[in-house]
Amino acid sequence: MKRSIKKIDFNKILEILRTEDRESVYEKTNIVPDSQDLYKALSSYIDTKNMGRKSVLGIDIYRYGMLKHLEQTLIPSLFKIFFDKTIKLCLQSNQFVFQHLDKKKFEHSFINTGDGGYLILDSPMHALLFVINFEIVVRAYNSYHLFPKLRNIIGAISLRYAITYDTLFTFEDNFYGSAIINNARILEKDSLNRCLLDENTYNWFLTNMDGIENLQVYTIFDVANIYHFQGYDHKFIHEGVNEIIGQEISRYKGIINSDILKIGQIMAKEISLNIYNLHLQVSLDITSDAAIENKRLITVSLGNLNTTGI
Numbered sequence: 001m002k003r004s005i006k007k008i009d010f011n012k013i014l015e016i017l018r019t020e021d022r023e024s025v026y027e028k029t030n031i032v033p034d035s036q037d038l039y040k041a042l043s044s045y046i047d048t049k050n051m052g053r054k055s056v057l058g059i060d061i062y063r064y065g066m067l068k069h070l071e072q073t074l075i076p077s078l079f080k081i082f083f084d085k086t087i088k089l090c091l092q093s094n095q096f097v098f099q100h101l102d103k104k105k106f107e108h109s110f111i112n113t114g115d116g117g118y119l120i121l122d123s124p125m126h127a128l129l130f131v132i133n134f135e136i137v138v139r140a141y142n143s144y145h146l147f148p149k150l151r152n153i154i155g156a157i158s159l160r161y162a163i164t165y166d167t168l169f170t171f172e173d174n175f176y177g178s179a180i181i182n183n184a185r186i187l188e189k190d191s192l193n194r195c196l197l198d199e200n201t202y203n204w205f206l207t208n209m210d211g212i213e214n215l216q217v218y219t220i221f222d223v224a225n226i227y228h229f230q231g232y233d234h235k236f237i238h239e240g241v242n243e244i245i246g247q248e249i250s251r252y253k254g255i256i257n258s259d260i261l262k263i264g265q266i267m268a269k270e271i272s273l274n275i276y277n278l279h280l281q282v283s284l285d286i287t288s289d290a291a292i293e294n295k296r297l298i299t300v301s302l303g304n305l306n307t308t309g310i
Helices: 010-020 036-046 069-093 103-108 124-142 148-154 178-189 199-209 212-217 220-224
Strands: 006-008 053-061 110-112 116-121 159-167 169-171 174-176 195-198 254-268 271-287 295-302
Touching (some): 006 010, 069 103, 069 124, 069 148, 103 110, 116 124, 116 178, 124 159, 124 199, 159 178, 159 199, 178 195, 178 271, 195 199, 212 254
Parallel strands (some): 006 169, 159 195
Antiparallel strands (some): 053 116, 195 271, 254 271
16 A cells, blocks of 8 residues: 655754754864764654655656757757646556546656656556656657657657656655665666666566566456555446556557566665666557547557666
8 A cells, every 4th residue: 555755844853953952062172972862863753664665757868968959948848748648648548557646746746857857656557657658658759640840850759767666755845765866876877768677666566466577468457456556446447448457468459568687786875776677568559639539559669678788
């Protein structure tokens, strides 16, 4: 079951500091004080052992810096188009998994960097379905189905993704924590347009569905049996739309191929992180917002099979 993000209250921190410490010390002789009492008080309030984990999806436009000035200026607008259309796809076409979210909640959980950003979601399954939908929107753009004249000006867009699963907290309406720090480190180290996972994300799928490879044989009923989704309303299975992972196993639609390989380690804050390379192939019908009766079955790849270092 999902756990809420820990909120760190500055006034509470200040109250603890003023109780267990002194704000200003100007004595003739400086002495390093014993800080055990303050450490215990801060540890008790923050309670890192019970801090909830969240999944962070990092998105970065590959080789953004190599675009010309006009194209660079247009990228934030293009990214917002991608992001808004992906939210719509998630809410309309993956209703069981995203039943507790709406457009406002998505936007509140996004840290925008202009040429990408970090999206905070409840579980790695949420992150994976979101990034698949995002890649579908990007493919529609790249293949001249979405704003074709703009596509002709900017050119094709390639992205790199990272999914991490770790602790997060909020402080004065901003997100902080290991999940974001590790995600940024992974994206920074990757020099290719891949979809990379940290070990916590890999282990989440291993624990909950015997490995991410089983995505290609999972149904939405299997997803509903995952511990995180206990308590979710099953009416969104029977009455809703769930296109990427549907009610039946299919080798022709949905996730048709899933490959995962460990490719190396990186250091984040003196901690070694094992990194996994994910490659998915997904076949789905895409439609035009202006003419939804016109469908086109396409297959998109998320990530690639290149495992050369990190």
